[in-house]
Amino acid sequence: MEGEVRKAFRKAWVEIDLGSIYDNVTSYRRHISPNKALMAVVKGNAYGHGAVPVAKEALAAGAAWLAVALLEEALELRDAGIQAPILLFGYCPEEYIYLAQQNHITLSFNDKDSLRRAVPYIEKSLPQLQFHLKLDTGMRRLGLQNQEELHTFISFYRQALGQGTNIHWQGAYTHFATADELDQTYAKKQLQEFEQQLQIIQKEGLALEWIHAENSAAAIQFPEINTTNLVRLGISMYGLYPSQEMRPYFPFSLKPAFSFHTVLSQVKKVAQNSGISYGLAFTTEKDEWIGTLPVGYADGWKRSLSNQVSVLIQGKKLKQVGRICMDQCMVLLDQEYPLREPVTLIGRQGEQEISIDDLAQVLNTINYEIPCMISTRVPRRYYKYGQQLL
């Protein structure tokens, strides 16, 4: 971390309010059944927020588990001294299973085949390999699809145990494809399928410790699910709503943790009828003050945002104009401002806000993608209730 702070000379940075993370986790903690634990989903560098600080904050707020997509991401958490259980959602190449064993990282298996490939790589001399089985009840991404495949999996697992494989089946889970939609028909079908599969596992006499299905959206939409004991909390931990549809139905309000800031790096008077930036895609109608920002598409400030977004300066919304370049972009100012005047690209100034949802709408995507898109070239700074931590 020290090294990172020393490297951050530039005047463009993301602020992460860990207090918001804490409060969002707490809101979920209070809302969901006390019989359920929380798993903080910190894949993708915690949706661009920074995996280690977010994971620590979520654990401090009462999360019991962490989840990531890649083995690299799990090891980053372990390297930072985090000891909480970690579930790997994604594929772990068999030749690295020893790293999962050494570091107590729980794997996901999708079917008999994924387990069969893994078995020869599981070391007897290392800590026991823990895994959760993924059940595909309708997402068609990962997991096994029907009862026959489940029976095949169960008998293969028993066979592997019989041969002394150093493995333990610890959990089962599924993932909803439409939990963020108000029409719950498909999700209900998935849940029914999941519960039937769970019954088979139970009838086979396998008592799994962890059963999970709900993400941020499903935890709100389906509070009545009583077959699970773990909620996988992602997007809403970061203070973002799973969908615009769901927003009015949320039983508590969320606090966005992510904001993006820079300063003016040049301010100049530009004559009437001047074209701005590559391709002259914006032309001044009169003499204008133009401000340059040291932020561009290499920072994830996408070129496709050109001429379509605003930024905040002194609490005012001002338009970004001209094509966004790799390292810079321009803003149409309403007056002269001093060099190094603070500029907010995402976040609040006074009454005004440029939200992650606003940007998602411009880019025709979902809010999930926006913090992920701001590249690691932009340093993340951590705050808690206004106090800078790092």
Ligand SMILES: *Cc1c(COP(=O)(O)O)cnc(C)c1O
């Ligand atoms: C990313 C992910 C989640 C978190 O979903 P949110 O909608 O962000 O809450 C949960 N489960 C799985 C399997 C995921 O990949």
